[in-house]
Amino acid sequence: MSASAKTSSSSTSTGNINIDPTGFVKLGSQLPKLASILAQAVNELSLSLSEKQQRTLLLYLDQLLLWNKAYNLTAITDPEEALIKHVIDCLSIITHLPTGSLLDIGTGAGLPAVIIAICQPERSCTALDSNQKKIRFIKQISSELGLRNMQPIASRIEAHEASYDVVTSRAFASLIDFVEVAQPRLADGGYLCAMKGKVPSDEELQALDSDWHIKTIKLTVPRLHDSRHLIEMSAKNA
Incomplete structure (x- = not known):
């Protein structure tokens, strides 16, 4: 390629x-x-x-x-x-990510999965997307860049069965939708990390508050003036 x-x-x-x-x-x-x-x-x-x-x-x-x-x-x-x-934009979350194996849902072209894999070669990263063409791109670019810690998978999240310490995404408009599909893939004691523009609405956060510890991290992205946040969540019953 x-x-x-x-x-x-x-x-x-x-x-x-x-x-x-x-x-x-x-x-x-x-x-x-x-x-x-x-x-x-x-x-x-x-x-x-x-x-x-x-x-x-x-x-x-x-x-x-x-x-x-x-x-x-x-x-x-x-x-x-x-x-x-x-x-x-993806680099801005690196220092905030918890440690452990990582799954990126709806990764698209590999964002943030490929960026994380490059920056943290010790971390096992899985890039998941149902779009076969985009996963083919990630497979090829991972091979060319020597990213041995990257595993691209073409699948819907509902059909994927492994569990991970950290689950990320920048593809979901709704935080509730992200939690619904990501929670089954989360290992005990793991973290969901959603990249967002604006802070989710009070209604969204309140709907999740009973089951999740929610931490909102305001990100500063160099040269980008748009609002950026990372929403870190861990299960209260973990």
């Missing part, structure tokens, strides 16, 4: 890190600027990511944009906008 363009193998200076442009197709001349934006975001989010990990994040972005039309992966086609609204 890599369809790599012929590029110079010399490193591109990006301020804090040097990114070898070999293998990048869609980012091209924008690579230095995007690498600088990413490096600044990583610093602002207090993440400890190596130059290799940051390069891998940019390669993922490159392939996401390269294969977007074929796999219908994202409505965002501008590289800088995609970097901020997809990659950096």
Whole structure:
């Protein structure tokens, strides 16, 4: 899938890190600027990511944009906008995630599952989506990026039977709907972590309050001015 363009193998200076442009197709001349934006975001989010990990994040972005039309992966086609609204947006939850095996429901192009797998190679990550084409993309990109901790699965959540310490999603509009489908896949003592824009309504939170400890974490996403939150939930009877 890599369809790599012929590029110079010399490193591109990006301020804090040097990114070898070999293998990048869609980012091209924008690579230095995007690498600088990413490096600044990583610093602002207090993440400890190596130059290799940051390069891998940019390669993922490159392939996401390269294969977007074929796999219908994202409505965002501008590289800088995609970097901020997809990659950096997902990076903002990394330091808040509980430890353990992770399932990402409705992962789409692998967001946040692939981003988490790149940043936390010690964590077992499963990316679940019923869309076969998107899972094929994740399988191919995981192989190319060497993500041995990533398991892409094409399935509806109702047909999936394993259990996990952490279940994430950024695909559900309704927190109640997310809890309904995610709860059966949650291991004892595990956590549900829903990526949201605005804070869920009082009605939603009150409907879940009797069964769940709910923690609302306000996220600060570098260069993104929209509201972002992570809703962390654990069962009260656990």
